[in-house]
Each structure stands twice: as C-alpha cells, then as structure tokens.
Amino acid sequence: MKMDHAQETPPSGAVTAAVLGLASMTIMANATVASSLPGLREHYAGVPHIDTLAGLIVTLPSLAIVLSAGVMGVLIDRWDRQKLLVLTAALYCIGGTSGLWAESLWGMLAGRLALGLGVAGTMNLGMTWAGDLWHGPARARFLGMQGAAISAAGIVFMLAGGALASLHWRGAFAVYALILPIAALAFVVLGPRARQMQAARGRPADRSTSSARFPWAAYAFIAPLAFLFQTAFYVTPTRLPFHLEALGVTSPFVVGALMAALVAVSAPMSLMYGRIRARLSAMVIFGLSFALIGLGFLAHATASGWQGVLAGSMIGGLGMGISMPNYTTWFMARVPATMRGRASGLLTTAFFLGQFASPLASAPLVAAFGLAGTFAVVGGALIALGGGLWALHVLRPEPAFAEA
Template identity: 30%
Template sequence: MTDIPVPPSTRSRTPGPWQAALLLAGSCMPVMGSVLITPVLPQLSAHFGDAPGADILVPMIVAIPALMIAIFAPFAGQIVDRLGRKTLLIVAMLAYAVAGTVPAWLDSLGGILVSRAFVGVFEAAIMTVCTTLIVDYFHEARRRNRYLGLQTVATTLGATVFIAVGGAVGSAGWHAPFWIYAIAIPIAVLMIVSIWEPARSDSTDSHAVVGERAAVPWRAIALPLVVSLFGGFTFYVMIIETSYLVVGTGVAPTDTATIGLVAAIASLATAAGALLFPRLARRGSQQLVPTAFALQAVGMIIVWLTPAFAGVLIGAVIASFGSGILLPSLVTWALARTRFEDRGRVTGWWTAAFFFGQFATPIIVGGITAATGSLPVSVGVVGIAAAVVGVVVLLGTRASRTRAAAPLESEPLV
C-alpha cells in the first residue's frame, strides 16, 4: 500500500476534545439502548404478562437492539465508505431519538419490539460512524489510543448512569424511561455544527492508491474479528451475571443496594482498565489482548472456586478490569492499520462481531449453566475458555509476524 501524495494543506480543520466528546456521547447511545429500560422490565412483564410468549418477548425488548447492531453494522460500514460519515451519523441520531421514544406512547408488545428493532438498526450506524470518526480524526497513536480508551470509559460509566436514571424515571411508570432517548436530538444538533466530513485527500491519513479498488482487508482482520466475537461474549458475562452471582451468595434479591454496589464497583474496574489502556498501548495488541483475557480468566475462576460474597466481588473486579483493557485493545487491533477508503467497512464488521458476542452471552451462559447445574461453575468454564483463547491469540499473532506481509499488514501493530 502507498499513500496518495497530496499537499499538507489539504487538512484544514483540526479536531480537538470537543469533537471527541461528541463522538464519545454518540458512542453511548447504543449502551443506553441496551440498559436504560432494564429497571422497568419487571413492570413490563407484569403489564404484558397475559400476552402470548411474554416470558420470552419482554426480555427481547432489551436484547433485540444488540442483534440488530450485529446484523446491520456491516451495511452501515458500506454506507460510510461509499457515501460519507457525517450525514449517516446525523440521520441515524435523529432516527434513533424517534424510534427510541415511540414506546412511550405505545401499549402493544409487538409494536414495542418493532420499534426496538429499529433502534438497533440506527445504533449500528451510530456506533460504526463514531468509532470510524475517532480513528479518522486522531491519527497520532497516542491520541487515538487515548480516545479509544475513553470510549470504553464513557460507555461503561454511561451504562451505570443510565441504569440509575432508568430506575429513577421508571418510578413514574414503564412508559417514562423511553422519553430519555430524545437526548439524542440535542447531541445531533451539536454534531451538525461541530463535526465535519473528513477529507478524502487528507495527507495525514492512510489512503489507497488512486484508482485502486479498496476491498475489505479480510486477511488482516480475520483473526481480530473472530477474537472480537469471543471478546464481546466474555466482556458481557460479568455485566449480565454479577447480580445473579451476588444473589447466589445469600444476598436477598430485594437487597438492591448491595447488588447495585457490587455492579458499580465492577463497572468502575472496567473504566479503570480502559483508562490505563493508553499507557499500555505501546506494548501492542499482540500482548494486551492475551493479557486482558488472562485477567478475565483469573477473575472468573476466582468466582468459580470461591463462590462466597468476597470471592464474587474480587473476581468481578479482576475480570472487569481485564474487560476494560480488552475492548480498546480489540478495536485498535482491528482498525489501527485501516485506510480511509475501507475503514468504515472494517469498523462495521468489527462492531457486528462484538455485538453479536454480546447478544449471544445470555444464550451461551444459559446453556452452560443448564449443563453444569451451577452459574459459578459456568463462569469458571468461560474463564478457562478465555485463558485458552488468550494463548491462541498470543501464538497466532507471533506466527502472523513471520508470514510475508500483506499490504495492510506492513505497518506496526499498535
């Protein structure tokens, strides 16, 4: 690969913390879509309890957006590369606000599910564009790693805040939290005036040769995508299962203060790992990804071997700290060497892989629990699998450096 020779003056605008803040805020929208209404799920179950299949369909209100992200993110990536970034982002943000608030005036379980599916479609576009623009805007490795780490921090802490807000607003009824999706509208307005379409001739970015068809670099991203699929699964295991693990130690299900405290501490551990990522990034993803999986493995195995309250707390903190390092490491591994012309598609495929892992988490853990008869044992099994995958990644990345370099593999892995 060679870069297009263009004058340095082609880059006329310099992104800063304000643009980064807007992209981080946009990145939080898919997280809000997943967790905001979890506190009112019991109300929804009670309200639609007589509807056919309610036991399955009500939880799908939370789960279906992640599935839609997994399905439609690659299509969003195609649009990003062919038609541009900014327009898709603004349209998706506004459409997300509309689709997200629709259930506020619906009283139909089927209608709510349809609206939630559309929320997931628009989230796919938002997440793909925001991540693509972070890499577009911040080419210098230190700044890029900083903002990719902050993306994980923002989404992790945002999830904690959204759960709390959803619970507080939900006291007014299950319709009320859906109005919060309208927050995407003022963010979109700010994006209109503050975010710009990156120049395709930007000399500070990496480009395909003039006239070259920029195909998706499957050879370079195949391993990162497969590992990200598994990483999306391990990332959400502790997020989804911690409350059940705490209750399994003897804490009453009604003791939401204790359950929430453990979940909040684990969330802070994830944020701490992500904050540390920029300092560790110089070691390269070939080291950080296995290290993150190892930390997840240690934490999950502690939960398995010490299923008392202290063991669950310590294990959740260690595993979540590893998750905080894992997410930005996976993003960087997949995207750091992409060219402008194929970056949207690569981001879309990465987003699809990670969110499909998220969607599959309760299904896989449920299957393992059914086979083992114990949730702590199931978490331990996932921990062992994380350790194995970490070793495979370490060996695989070492082997890849001995092969003849492909065009997009000639640059250093960061």
C-alpha cells in the same frame, strides 16, 4: 483523498466531545435496561418463554445492528454523513424510548430493533470519525479516552437506569432520549469536516487509493475474537440480575450499581491504554483482558452475596477497560483511509453478533449448570482463551499482522 495526512492540527475540544459523545451512546444500547428485567418479567409473566424474551430486550438491538452495520459502514464511506446522523439519531431516540409507551411486549421488541438500527449508525459514525481525525499513537490515546468516556457514560446511564427502574420498571427507557443533545452537538461541529469529506469523494482518486484493498485476512483474525469477547461478556447484563436475585439482592438500584462498578473500574484502565499499548503487544493485551474477565466471572460464580459480585465486577472491569480500545486500534491500523466506514461496520457486526448470541448461547449452560455454574464455565473458558493468546505471543512475538 488526503485526509489522513492533512489533519496535523489536533481536533478542537468541541469535535473531540462530539465524537466521544457518539461513542458513549453505545453503552446505552443494551445494558442500561438490565435493571428493569425483573420488573418487566413480572409485568409480562403470562407471556410464554418470558425469561428468554426478557433477555432479548437487552440483546435484540444487537440483531438489528448485525443486519445493518455493514450497510451503515458503506453509507458512511459513500453518503452524506450529516443526513445519516439525523436519520440514525431519530431511530435511536424513538426505538430506545419505546419502552415508555409500548403496551405490548412485541411492540417493545419492535422498538428495540429500531434502536439497533440507530446504534448501528451512531456507533459506526463515531468509530469512523476516530479513524479519520486521529492517527498513529494519537489514535491509540484517543481510543483509550473514548473507552473511558464509554465507561463513564455507562456509570451514569446504569445508575440512572437503576434509579428510574426503582420508580417504575419502564423508567430506565427514558435514558435513551439523551441521544438528542449528543447528536445535535455532533451535527453542528462535525459539519465542516463532513463537507470536506463529501468534496474529497468527488476528486479523482490517486493510484494508492485506487489500488487499496480491504484487509480481509486481518478481519478474519479480529472478528471471531470480537464475537467471542461480546458473547462471553454479555452474560453479565443478561444473567447477573437473576443471579443477584437468587442471592437475595432484589433492589433495581443496587443491581444497577453493581453492574456500574464494572465500568467504573474500566474507565481508568482505558485512559491508560495508550501507555499500556506502547509496552505490551496487542496479543498480550487481548490475552490479559480475557483472563481478567474470566477471573471476574469466577468471582461471580463463588459469590455468596453482593460483596463477591462487586469484586467480580471490579476484576472484570480491568479486562474490559484495556480490551475495547485494542480491537479498534489494531484493526484500523490495517485499513485504508477510504474504507474505514466499511471496516467500522464489519467490526461492529462482529461485536453485536456476539451480544445477540449471548443469551441464546448461555441458555443451555444455565439449564445444565445453573446461574452460578454458567459463570464458572464461561470464566474458565475465558481464562483458557487468554492463555492461548499469550502462547501466540510467545510463539510469534510480533503481532499476527504487522502494525501499519
């Protein structure tokens, strides 16, 4: 395949919008319904272990993503991407909106699993198309733009979710129907390129392609880092609404707005990622992002009202904005062109395994230290991890694996 070197003309605005749109759907997978958790918990108050199950409403899609992302990645490399887009968008819409019509909590949880299958497909498609259509510094700039698009979508989706949850706790689940116009655009404008990919697969592989190997050493470094990042970060949507409730903040709209502040700050930072990456090594960016998120958590822990939580969300947003593009840029630079689908699937697995594990990992911390104490403990650990990554940069000024 020569797709890597054939794309000298920048992708059109419509293609760019379609890939950005697929990426923006990722933010909706879990956190959009966080504003509904107090109402859901009250509605299902008689269900045993409702506090843990309410947290799983946010993170259960991650389990389905963990189990299916690798398979989705292989399908992207080997199957018709258009058919996969239609299938996964349908799962996304049906599963995502299940909170509107499922009567039992268990039916809603089943819908969240279906949503996860849909997200595994759409997220991997977006990540793989980004790797295929942009290269070198242009890829870093695009992934920064993609991070900003995810953040902007997060603001809209979280505010919309909070507003709809104020009308009824089920309302936030309606936001998932937005996948339909996004998938329709992607199906139309990416069709010609998808057909080119299909045709290229039928050609004899050249020697460089046939001898390419998957960079497992690079994955062994980036996967645990991605897992820890998501495990810690998803303490916010699963525990912050209840922390705010303890502080006297009970309005679902205000909860959604405070969480949206995080992604509002992350958007401009993502847009600046290309420039930041040109000046700082990947290890420094990783370390800085963990330290900033940790400082945000410490602000949550010491907050006496919504103002302190807002400050923590804004500080954490700085770290989130520079972090997400860094993972994809660093890893995709080390992956052969014919294996980007598999790479996307494996990186997605690491991210969402961390998301799924988050409420389970934080539960004993909440039991031992309370909500504020949990934010303090996790925040301190993140700052220590950030310092360790900075030390790695000092000891090895070049990245652990040379940039391709």
